[in-house]
Amino acid sequence: MKEMSRDRWSLYADLGKPYLGVLFLQLGYAFNGIIVKSALNKGLNPCTFSVYRNIYAVIIFGPFALYFERKLRPQMTLPVFLKIMLLAQLEPVMDQILYYTGMKYTTATFAIAMCNILPALTFFMAWIFRLEKVNIRRVHSQGKIIGTLVTVGGAMVMTFVNGPPIPLPWTTVTRVHHPPATATASPDHHLKGAIMITAGCFCWAGFYILQAVTLKKYPAQLSLTTLICMMGALQGTVMTLLIEKGKTSIWSINWDTKLFATLYSGIVRSGASYYISGLVMKNKGPFFVTAFNPLGMVIVVIVSSFTLGEQMDLGRVVGALIIVLGLYLIIWGKSKDSSLTDSRSNEIDTVDLETTPDKNGDGNLKPNIIDGIIREDAKGEASV
Secondary structure: OHHHHHHHHHHHHHHHHHHHHHHHHHHHHHHHHHHHHHHHHOOOOHHHHHHHHHHHHHHHHHHHHHHHOOOOOOOOOHHHHHHHHHHHHHHHHHHHHHHHHHHHHOOHHHHHHHHHHHHHHHHHHHHHOOOOOOOOOOHHHHHHHHHHHHHHHHHHHHHHOOOOEEOOOOOOOOOOOOOOHHHHOOHHHHHHHHHHHHHHHHHHHHHHHHHHHHHHHOOOHHHHHHHHHHHHHHHHHHHHHHHHOOOOHHHOOOOOHHHHHHHHHHHHHHHHHHHHHHHHHHHHOHHHHHHOOOHHHHHHHHHHHHHOOOOEEHHHHHHHHHHHHHHHHHHHHHHHHHHHHHHHHHHHHHHHHHOOOOOOOOOOOHHHHHHHHHHHHHHHHHOO
16 A cells, blocks of 8 residues: 555656756746846846856756766767757857847846747747647647647736736835836837847747757767757857957956856756756657746746735736646646557557467467557657
8 A cells, every 4th residue: 555655656756847847947047037137237248148157057067967977978979969069059159149138138027028939939840840749630739739829928918918906915005117128228229139039039949949859869968968058158159259359358257246147047047957958858848848938927926026025917917827827728738648648659569469479480470560550550640
């Protein structure tokens, strides 16, 4: 009886690990946006910030990769190395420079809101590259598509709809007014920032897709994370020198907010997030990792309400409820994918047992032919 109970709790723990992983990612992303925006306002250069945070990630995670994966690390091949170089260019360099430069032109809230298009971009990219199972005629696939659109819509509601304030005991009585991004930046800068953030989201989605593909050939997550950050630091240094054209003052960092933002972002946003996202997408796919991205806005609203006493608007609460509904549809669709995969594998195993040739050696090849047809049919259905 105790063994059955222990096995049940072990099963629940295994099922809950991916959700704890994406929750950690969203907590890290939410706090990272606030911290980095404060440092950017104090003069942090987005290009050198990208270089330094990747260097810190290599320093922290490199020793763990060398020790824990010394026996698991596969041999490096040219195709894998080229994929790592492209991964480093997509997220540690292009996405970070574009995203944080766009944030500098706008606001942290606007940048976080724009990133809510990431689940939709990743979903359709994963669909195109057949990393996500989608069959329009299946109800659970329709649920994933509708859930993605609902989640993005809820994030937009949280951003652009205010509504009447909700009085809470721990918040301030007067309503806190947050000026829109256009009030702190010119319209040209605001448009430029929006374009940069959108381009960064495309790079970010492409990074997740390519990371899922690379992990199939190079499954050592810690080593892959370290190599991505190392190549990102090298490529970012070259790009910074080309963009800034020999400005030496941008490389100086003192013991202030800029140093803290770089350390936090390097450890949490680069190293830990790459590693955890790789672990999660190994079982759930790249879309599952990004589907919870709008949850970051909900976390920011709740944390700011308790810690800063900011007034909570009805629009934010409605948007949060819409996001929860969309996430529920996505989780439901993904769970049906897993159950269908498990049932299909069980059917194949059963057929293998029933059609195995007997040990008398009667020479009957028909069961092997049937088994091959079933396996080919299962592969064909899985790629739909």
